[in-house]
Amino acid sequence: MSSAIRNIVIIGGGSAGWLSAGIIAATYASAADGVGLRVTLIESPDIKTIGVGEGTWPSMRRTLKRIGLSETDFLRFCDASFKQGTEFHGWASDTGASYTHPFMPPTDFDALNPVEAYLAEYTKSRFDQTVCPQVALFADNLAPKQITTPEYAGSTNYGYHLDAGKFAALLQKHCTEQLGVTQVVANVTAVLCKPNGDIDRLKTDRTDDLNGDLFIDCSGTHGLLINGLYNIGFIDRADTLFNNRAIAAQTPYVDETDPIASCTHSTAQSAGWIWDIGLPTRRGTGYVFSTQHQSDDEAERTLRQYIERTSTAAIAASVQTRAIAFEPGHREIFWHRNCVALGMAAGFIEPLEASALVLVELGATMIADELPADRSDMDRVSKRYNDRFQYRWDQIIDFLKLHYVLSTRTEPYWVDHRHPRSIPESLTSLLQTWAYRPPWHHEGYHKDEMFPSASYQYVLYGMGFRPARTMPQHRHHDQQMASARRTFAEVTKQATRLRTHMPSNRALLETLKQHRLQTV
Amino acid sequence: MSNFEVLDPKQHQSLRVNTQPGAAFGDNVMSAMAFPFEFRTLQAEYPILFRKDAQTGQFYALVLFGLEPTENLYLEADLWQARNLPLSARRAPFLITERKALDGQQPPELLVSIDLDHPRTHHPEGELVFNEDGSNSALLDSTIQCLGDIHAGHEQTQHYFDTLSALNLITPMSLEIPLDEPLELTGFYGIDEDQLAALGDADLKQLQAAGCLEPTYMAIASLSQLSGLIQKKQRRIMTTPGR
Numbered sequence: 001m002s003s004a005i006r007n008i009v010i011i012g013g014g015s016a017g018w019l020s021a022g023i024i025a026a027t028y029a030s031a032a033d034g035v036g037l038r039v040t041l042i043e044s045p046d047i048k049t050i051g052v053g054e055g056t057w058p059s060m061r062r063t064l065k066r067i068g069l070s071e072t073d074f075l076r077f078c079d080a081s082f083k084q085g086t087e088f089h090g091w092a093s094d095t096g097a098s099y100t101h102p103f104m105p106p107t108d109f110d111a112l113n114p115v116e117a118y119l120a121e122y123t124k125s126r127f128d129q130t131v132c133p134q135v136a137l138f139a140d141n142l143a144p145k146q147i148t149t150p151e152y153a154g155s156t157n158y159g160y161h162l163d164a165g166k167f168a169a170l171l172q173k174h175c176t177e178q179l180g181v182t183q184v185v186a187n188v189t190a191v192l193c194k195p196n197g198d199i200d201r202l203k204t205d206r207t208d209d210l211n212g213d214l215f216i217d218c219s220g221t222h223g224l225l226i227n228g229l230y231n232i233g234f235i236d237r238a239d240t241l242f243n244n245r246a247i248a249a250q251t252p253y254v255d256e257t258d259p260i261a262s263c264t265h266s267t268a269q270s271a272g273w274i275w276d277i278g279l280p281t282r283r284g285t286g287y288v289f290s291t292q293h294q295s296d297d298e299a300e301r302t303l304r305q306y307i308e309r310t311s312t313a314a315i316a317a318s319v320q321t322r323a324i325a326f327e328p329g330h331r332e333i334f335w336h337r338n339c340v341a342l343g344m345a346a347g348f349i350e351p352l353e354a355s356a357l358v359l360v361e362l363g364a365t366m367i368a369d370e371l372p373a374d375r376s377d378m379d380r381v382s383k384r385y386n387d388r389f390q391y392r393w394d395q396i397i398d399f400l401k402l403h404y405v406l407s408t409r410t411e412p413y414w415v416d417h418r419h420p421r422s423i424p425e426s427l428t429s430l431l432q433t434w435a436y437r438p439p440w441h442h443e444g445y446h447k448d449e450m451f452p453s454a455s456y457q458y459v460l461y462g463m464g465f466r467p468a469r470t471m472p473q474h475r476h477h478d479q480q481m482a483s484a485r486r487t488f489a490e491v492t493k494q495a496t497r498l499r500t501h502m503p504s505n506r507a508l509l510e511t512l513k514q515h516r517l518q519t520v
Numbered sequence: 521m522s523n524f525e526v527l528d529p530k531q532h533q534s535l536r537v538n539t540q541p542g543a544a545f546g547d548n549v550m551s552a553m554a555f556p557f558e559f560r561t562l563q564a565e566y567p568i569l570f571r572k573d574a575q576t577g578q579f580y581a582l583v584l585f586g587l588e589p590t591e592n593l594y595l596e597a598d599l600w601q602a603r604n605l606p607l608s609a610r611r612a613p614f615l616i617t618e619r620k621a622l623d624g625q626q627p628p629e630l631l632v633s634i635d636l637d638h639p640r641t642h643h644p645e646g647e648l649v650f651n652e653d654g655s656n657s658a659l660l661d662s663t664i665q666c667l668g669d670i671h672a673g674h675e676q677t678q679h680y681f682d683t684l685s686a687l688n689l690i691t692p693m694s695l696e697i698p699l700d701e702p703l704e705l706t707g708f709y710g711i712d713e714d715q716l717a718a719l720g721d722a723d724l725k726q727l728q729a730a731g732c733l734e735p736t737y738m739a740i741a742s743l744s745q746l747s748g749l750i751q752k753k754q755r756r757i758m759t760t761p762g763r
Binding site: 146147148149511514515516517518519520 | 707
């Protein structure tokens with residue numbers, strides 16, 4: 001009996017399921033051609049996906065292009081706008097300055113580490129504004145591109161803010177109409193295994209059995225296969241990142257022509273932080289917090305106060321809120337036998353730095369690119385997969401934790417976040433290194449790090465981190481300083497140029513209702 | 521700036537418009553819009569390139585008259601040194617405007633307007649727009665013809681570039697002009713000749729059936745006019761006083 005991998009079955013019709021279906025189906029010829037891969041997605045008619053607003057990384061542009069979607073269609077259909085980074089308010093201290101983590105690295109970052117020059121001469125200015133021209137677009141809600149810029153290209157680096165429910169619907173349409181993905185609407189009633197323990201097929205309440213060679217579990221937190229069938233352990237990370245509840249609200253604009261923000265706004269609160277993302281038709285807002293440190297009622301009051309401050313009292317009083325409980329953590333392994341978990345089934349950590357969708361992109365892309373030809377190849381691939389994604393989860397957790405440990409806020413929540421026992425050893429070690437040497441290109445050891453060293457720099461020096469010990473002066477110190485001054489002057493010029501030429505997000509998205517972006 | 525009024529025989533009875541070429545009349549422009557049905561005649565004189573409209577991002581074609589803003593190398597004093605002009609360069613000071621039907625059902629009405637502040641308008645050496653009896657002058661009749669063709673040209677442009685884009689036949693072109701002080705022209709596009717050569721039978725047939733094959737080859741052929749344009753530029757640099 002052949003054990004070639006030709007049949008992929010995906011369970012779950014949320015954005016994780018359809019995104020994986022799209023990435024995998026776009027990689028291989030369709031089974032209809034006789035030589036390709038069959039991709040089937042089964043989704044329950046009874047579980048409705050929820051249209052929360054979500055942020056993506058710039059990687060989503062590459063992903064959408066790979067899937068074969070037009071950017072114009074995507075923007076129109078998904079109520080999407082452009083995201084160029086995150087602006088943090090009140091994180092370093094409740095009175096302190098804001099800082100950003102833009103998607104672009106500092107100018108000339110390949111050749112110049114800007115930290116030394118910044119700390120020597122520029123600390124009266126913000127680090128992000130000194131080293132990166134993109135930040136200048138945020139204040140006026142400007143777009144990363146013009147109407148004449150081709151699809152998926154930009155003058156600055158960008159991802160998206162989107163309505164996840166609409167995104168899943170667009171992917172579903174594209175996958176079934178263009179990519180030959182078979183959609184089955186039914187509930188899984190039983191999972192049947194082979195003698196060796198692999199999944200053989202799924203029984204459903206309204207179709208024939210679904211046979212598969214590889215099963216992708218996108219069924220959400222309960223993890224129908226990874227947890228329900230295989231009982232793979234869950235690593236609870238609440239000891240490091242305490243947030244375990246979110247209260248979300250869709251906040252209408254006061255006026256439908258209100259500006260659409262260029263970045264996610266993240267505002268620290270006494271027991272967590274509030275996200276605020278701008279979609280064309282509304283804002284997505286929510287408070288993610290720790291139930292150890294605050295009650296739901298208090299948290300809801302906090303969110304409504306924020307909405308009142310950034311909108312109107314009437315809107316703040318009338319928005320509907322929805323509480324979402326989650327357990328921060330992830331599976332011990334993600335790929336077991338012939339089953340891979342993606343999305344919430346693999347794990348979930350608070351939405352800081354928007355790591356949810358990007359992990360689905362990375363996971364599905366690796367599954368597609370390293371798809372085993374035969375069952376006998378699979379255990380080797382799954383080991384690589386598990387190693388890589390364990391590393392990635394650890395990296396994400398370290399990077400998120402970094403945002404908390406640098407704070408000087410004094411509420412119990414923030415003090416607890418700085419407790420040494422809550423800080424992973426790997427992060428402690430990095431912080432000890434950064435105490436005398438700023439992050440630089442040698443930080444990562446893997447080919448595809450989740451976060452480049454630029455990201456660590458933006459958070460560290462945005463939050464006011466200063467080295468504790470000095471290094472001997474560089475031999476070419478003077479030349480390096482001169483070169484940094486030239487680069488920083490160029491940043492200012494680039495910033496002015498960008499501000500002059502970029503339209504507002506609102507204006508560009510209005511134009512895009514009438515006209516399409518070109519492919520070249 | 522501009523001051524457009526819909527033409528009216530009573531109101532504009534003695535209005536004269538000068539149609540002679542000249543820098544004073546705003547002919548010192550680097551380029552003018554061209555429509556695919558004109559490519560055949562224009563390619564014998566000018567390089568035809570594509571560009572994106574800054575407001576809409578949509579492609580249009582243009583012929584190049586010069587290599588720098590406000591430079592028209594075909595214009596020598598009041599003579600236009602070419603046998604053919606694109607329609608769009610013969611339009612000013614007239615413009616076609618649409619008036620939407622009140623019920624919104626009928627197609628919009630097309631009206632001829634004139635820019636009263638254009639240097640060609642009210643010119644003593646110009647031709648009358650209306651005859652004494654209020655009928656259209658020969659100038660106005662040919663203008664109406666020209667404006668009608670331009671209107672059709674805009675629709676053809678959209679159809680042409682939609683077809684080309686769908687077949688990935690458009691590619692960015694950066695023009696490096698070899699002068700003593702080299703110029704680089706950016707923001708232009710042209711036909712992707714490799715992609716065109718690789719088109720399958722079905723796509724090629726579609727291109728032809730859509731009426732887009734001939735203008736595409738005409739646009740490719742027109743690029744040989746670039747060297748002529750560069751020669752004109754070199755000659756002008758040589759004869760510039762003070763050099």
